[in-house]
Amino acid sequence: MALPRWFPVARKEATTLLKSKGTWILAPLLVVWGYGPTYISWDTLGPDVTVGFVQVAGSLLLPLCVLLLTYRSIIQERTSGSLKFLLGLPLTRTEILIGKVFGRSVGAVVPFAVSTVVLGVIGGFKFGLFSPLRFIGVFLVTVLYIAVLVSVATAASAVTTSTVRVTAVVFGGFFLLLTLGWKIVGVRLYSAVTGNPVNPLDPPADGLLFAILRLSPGRAYRTVTNWILGLANSGGQYTSVATVLYPGHSVNEYVVDAAFSGQPVPAYLHESIALVVLLLWGVVPLALASYRFNRGDLA
């Protein structure tokens, strides 16, 4: 089977990223960031707490670093003028975007995979044998999340004309609002739409609130990984979700099982829908960027 035409672009992007020491600094940082066992999460998950480490590694530091490694992928070539040489290759502009996304995704996945293996070894040694299926499942969803992040950053890089703008869009808009602060933004959005105030320690059993919350790619990612962990239906970090479910404890995290206790849960709040949301984040921005990039001026 012949390799796709964009493969040389992808290989160059992956090689460039993997030759950068900055990429490899990510691996030990993710190990330290991800390893954070708590007594309650151990009581709730047992040895599978190790699987939770992978989710934590993929939750805050990984998105930030992946966006940092990716957001200039097109704009750098545009401002330096090398994009014109790239377009001289027998490739469509869409193929260039696909090659960039694929190559940079591979370049970011490799150090993450190394840190996942180290976390698995450390966790397995300390907490015993965990479920390999859950471990691999959370790893694969995190790989998808990395591809989504690369896709969004590449899309932003392709449709903006200056580094300042792409920085503002990727870090000010996507990372700060949609990844880091979506719990606050989403709840305020819900309150503005419905007029209902939300007590974060006792959220209402309203499907709209939870649907808004999981529109964020980060919370959609955690919803799917919490599902794989067998923990609960929530976009919160597994340690917070375990604390909400633990008797006698409360924390301001939004967990469907706790809010809807005993009441029927709307079908659109099923965890599989969060996987669809994640996939849409990977496809829609890139498709829109591709449409604009194909018609845009490269100057």
Next chain:
Amino acid sequence: MNRRQYLAVSTAALSGLAGCLGEPEYTISSVETGDDSHPLALDVTAVDRNIAIESPGQLDITLRNTGTQDVIIKNTGVWPLGVLGLDSGGESVSADILLLADEYAEADTVEVRPNGASKDNAPLTGTLAAAESIQRQYEIDGRRVSSAGAYTLQGYFDEVPLSYRTGQNADWVAYHPSVTVTLTEQSMLP
């Protein structure tokens, strides 16, 4: 950045971040038992000094009758040692750390909850014969430890875990154990 700088940055980052996440684990670094003049004595041995997330620390507590007469022991919760705790000397009503025992689950007089406990105040009475001893195992769950330091063994709800007397007509005497358990926080780095 050369390889040496990379290693230095990585090590510094690891050292700086290590321990920031995750909850602290502790070690039972010492158990000191004081002399007392009661006919009762407590021997406390740290069977498992490691208070880790995946396993609690364990203390074997032996109550000995060192006298020549039988001792009648009265307490509440479970006989003979009751619901024990470790106290740092603060002003809280109950002790700082609840010690857990399998007997609590078997008895219907003690209810342990994730963030506390309650007990039936009905008195339990039994006799410890001269020169005899009773051993019970208690666990220290790291989730219930808020800080490292020196703690005094006492009743969890009341400072006095038990009372005793040496004859049916004698007065009850409050028993104050003299045991200090020191917990130190484990380092995340080797």
